[in-house]
Amino acid sequence: MDARTAEPLLEISGLKTYFKTDDGTVRAVDGVDLAIGRGEVLGVVGESGCGKSVTAHTVLKLIQMPPGKINDGRILWQGRDLVPLDLEEMRKIRSKEIAIIFQEPMTSLNPVYTVGEQIAEVVREHEHASRREALDRAVEMLRLVQIPTPERRVHDYPHQFSGGMRQRVMIAMALSCNPKLLIADEPTTALDVTIQAQILDLLGEMKERFGMAIMLITHDMGVVAETAQRVVVMYAGRVVEEASVEELFDRPLHPYTQGLIRSIPRVDRAADQRARLEAISGTVPSLLDPPPGCRFAARCKFATAACTQAAPDLREVEPGHKVACILY
Amino acid sequence: MSQYLLRRLLIAVPSLLGISIILFTILALAPGDPFGELATNPAVPPEVRAALREKFGLNDPVYVRYLRWLMAMSQGDWGFSFVSRVDVDVLILQRLPTTLIVIGASQVLALLIALPVGTYAATRPYSLFDQVANTLAFVGFSLPTFFTGIVFILIFSVTLDWLPFVYRSEIDATGFAFVWGHIKQAIMPVAVLGLFQGASWTRFVRSAVLDVVRLDYVTTARAKGLAERVVIMKHIVRNALIPVVTLVALQMPIVFGGAIVTEQIFRIPGIGSLLISSILANDTPVIMAVTFVFACLVILFNLIADILYGWLDPRISYR
Ligand SMILES: Nc1ncnc2c1ncn2[C@@H]1O[C@H](COP(=O)(O)OP(=O)(O)O)[C@@H](O)[C@H]1O
Numbered sequence: 001m002d003a004r005t006a007e008p009l010l011e012i013s014g015l016k017t018y019f020k021t022d023d024g025t026v027r028a029v030d031g032v033d034l035a036i037g038r039g040e041v042l043g044v045v046g047e048s049g050c051g052k053s054v055t056a057h058t059v060l061k062l063i064q065m066p067p068g069k070i071n072d073g074r075i076l077w078q079g080r081d082l083v084p085l086d087l088e089e090m091r092k093i094r095s096k097e098i099a100i101i102f103q104e105p106m107t108s109l110n111p112v113y114t115v116g117e118q119i120a121e122v123v124r125e126h127e128h129a130s131r132r133e134a135l136d137r138a139v140e141m142l143r144l145v146q147i148p149t150p151e152r153r154v155h156d157y158p159h160q161f162s163g164g165m166r167q168r169v170m171i172a173m174a175l176s177c178n179p180k181l182l183i184a185d186e187p188t189t190a191l192d193v194t195i196q197a198q199i200l201d202l203l204g205e206m207k208e209r210f211g212m213a214i215m216l217i218t219h220d221m222g223v224v225a226e227t228a229q230r231v232v233v234m235y236a237g238r239v240v241e242e243a244s245v246e247e248l249f250d251r252p253l254h255p256y257t258q259g260l261i262r263s264i265p266r267v268d269r270a271a272d273q274r275a276r277l278e279a280i281s282g283t284v285p286s287l288l289d290p291p292p293g294c295r296f297a298a299r300c301k302f303a304t305a306a307c308t309q310a311a312p313d314l315r316e317v318e319p320g321h322k323v324a325c326i327l328y
Numbered sequence: 329m330s331q332y333l334l335r336r337l338l339i340a341v342p343s344l345l346g347i348s349i350i351l352f353t354i355l356a357l358a359p360g361d362p363f364g365e366l367a368t369n370p371a372v373p374p375e376v377r378a379a380l381r382e383k384f385g386l387n388d389p390v391y392v393r394y395l396r397w398l399m400a401m402s403q404g405d406w407g408f409s410f411v412s413r414v415d416v417d418v419l420i421l422q423r424l425p426t427t428l429i430v431i432g433a434s435q436v437l438a439l440l441i442a443l444p445v446g447t448y449a450a451t452r453p454y455s456l457f458d459q460v461a462n463t464l465a466f467v468g469f470s471l472p473t474f475f476t477g478i479v480f481i482l483i484f485s486v487t488l489d490w491l492p493f494v495y496r497s498e499i500d501a502t503g504f505a506f507v508w509g510h511i512k513q514a515i516m517p518v519a520v521l522g523l524f525q526g527a528s529w530t531r532f533v534r535s536a537v538l539d540v541v542r543l544d545y546v547t548t549a550r551a552k553g554l555a556e557r558v559v560i561m562k563h564i565v566r567n568a569l570i571p572v573v574t575l576v577a578l579q580m581p582i583v584f585g586g587a588i589v590t591e592q593i594f595r596i597p598g599i600g601s602l603l604i605s606s607i608l609a610n611d612t613p614v615i616m617a618v619t620f621v622f623a624c625l626v627i628l629f630n631l632i633a634d635i636l637y638g639w640l641d642p643r644i645s646y647r
């Protein structure tokens with residue numbers, strides 16, 4: 001379906017999340033716009049420290065406030081703004097409508113409760129199910145994420161599972177109340193390569209079955225290429241480019257996107273060549289009181305004096321393809 | 329589980345043996361013995377003194393006396409107090425309940441303060457509440473119990489005359505007045521000990537909770553849509569208790585030390601004051617027995633902590 005014509009499921013506009021620290025204000029998310037349609041898989045890419053996790057946490061208001069604060073913007077969930085909602089109202093949305101899984105499966109589960117209890121807890125919270133019903137649902141969910149002998153494993157503690165298996169448990173937990181959107185914040189980053197592929201496959205299968213939309217956050221362009229329909233590229237707290245996957249890989253416009261694509265390891269090249277990837281030189285700048293202008297300027301080979309004057313807006317240069325760079 | 333318990337109990341036996349050997353040797357080498365007083369008493373002829381020493385085996389080598397003590401002890405014979413002229417076990421059983429009640433009540437008070445205050449402060453770090461709680465905890469932890477005890481007596485007994493400052497084991501009353509009399513005289517010692525421990529445990533609880541609040545699974549718990557109360561009680565406090573249990577168990581010797589001092593100040597007829605008076609009277613069998621009881625209590629609390637620890641943390645298995 002086309003996310004731009006129908007009303008999107010989630011529409012973030014002008015979102016700013018800042019952290020007050022002793023050294024100054026960290027503008028972790030500084031004017032982010034993005035939208036996700038029903039059942040769509042949106043990839044959100046960018047190097048580490050670009051504000052991807054803060055964006056994801058802000059949607060569910062999981063940011064620690066203070067020091068964090070949503071300074072501006074709207075988060076429209078099916079047309080309703082989440083920013084002004086209080087904790088009680090947010091609780092009804094968490095897991096029930098929007099669920100999230102995290103990067104570190106080893107630490108995302110509470111070590112002192114069985115995985116069954118941790119899944120059942122969500123079901124009891126949102127569906128007022130009895131203990132028995134909730135535990136049955138936990139077994140069923142564990143079966144769906146392909147954990148062998150789920151009726152036995154449901155009574156096991158997290159330390160009895162491997163990293164990949166724990167991420168499956170997290171997915172089971174996240175989907176147990178059939179949410180309309182799953183935010184997956186680097187779900188495979190902490191896992192071995194073979195396990196990564198299995199988890200991505202599982203996410204695909206779960207999407208087939210439950211039909212939820214997925215916001216797949218990653219720093220790995222390869223993961224995006226395999227799973228997403230549309231991609232948002234983030235850099236230093238802002239969206240710098242947005243396009244469909246095909247369009248983005250065929251015609252990357254933003255110099256940062258071009259750099260990211262060039263740095264994808266390619267299996268068809270020899271190992272010694274792969275080691276010499278064309279990585280983008282330099283690092284993500286500090287988001288502590290950043291200077292005006294394009295934040296990529298320090299690393300951009302096309303940068304001109306104009307680039308440091310004012311930040312370029314995200315503009316639609318072709319149908320469905322937006323970019324924030326003065327070159328376009 | 330029962331096998332684990334059995335193993336822990338078996339480990340406790342050599343520890344207690346070791347402690348008793350050290351205690352016994354130190355006491356044997358220390359100057360003065362129960363007949364020291366007789367030595368300066370001109371009415372007792374030297375032959376009688378020597379005969380008495382021989383009769384009670386005080387001239388034997390230390391290890392012989394230790395083995396004799398151990399044999400008697402293992403058969404339930406705790407010895408005889410030369411000073412009070414009663415069996416040591418009778419003496420201890422008279423005193424122990426009072427000590428246990430005062431210590432127990434004060435530890436309950438300490439937990440009732442430390443758990444809520446430490447948790448509330450840690451969930452709002454650097455807030456006004458946190459800062460006030462921290463300061464009070466620091467003050468409470470820095471003031472020794474003998475000092476606060478005397479201040480309490482000056483305020484509540486001497487100035488206000490609300491509470492008695494001498495503890496009596498017999499209270500001439502019945503029914504409600506009897507219970508109230510006991511409670512009234514226990515208030516100050518329990519408060520002094522409880523506030524002191526409460527202050528130090530508040531700091532433990534706060535830092536343990538602070539360590540847990542930033543962990544990923546707490547974010548997971550919030551992301552589930554659970555109420556904040558459930559997130560705190562079920563996912564934060566429950567996990568923070570694991571290190572707290574260990575710290576509390578390690579503090580038990582300090583607790584008993586504090587109890588001895590407090591018993592002296594409020595003249596509580598517990599085993600702490602029994603220890604002090606027996607030391608002053610050179611009543612070696614009583615000193616030995618009371619210190620040994622303290623050692624047993626410390627080991628018992630460590631055992632309880634081990635069990636609690638395994639119960640709180642499923643990663644520790646009872647194998
Ligand atoms: N609690 C916080 N306090 C201060 N700065 C923070 C906090 N959380 C995140 N940040 C900052 O926000 C920026 C974006 O972080 P994050 O969203 O985690 O990046 P990403 O997920 O893209 O790797 C980083 O510079 C990080 O240091």
Ligand code: SF4
Nearest residue numbers: 294297300307325326
């Ligand atoms: S705006 Fe200027 S500095 Fe920024 S990406 Fe475009 S050309 Fe480079």
Ligand SMILES: [Mg+2]
Nearest residue numbers: 052053185186
């Ligand atoms: Mg991140």
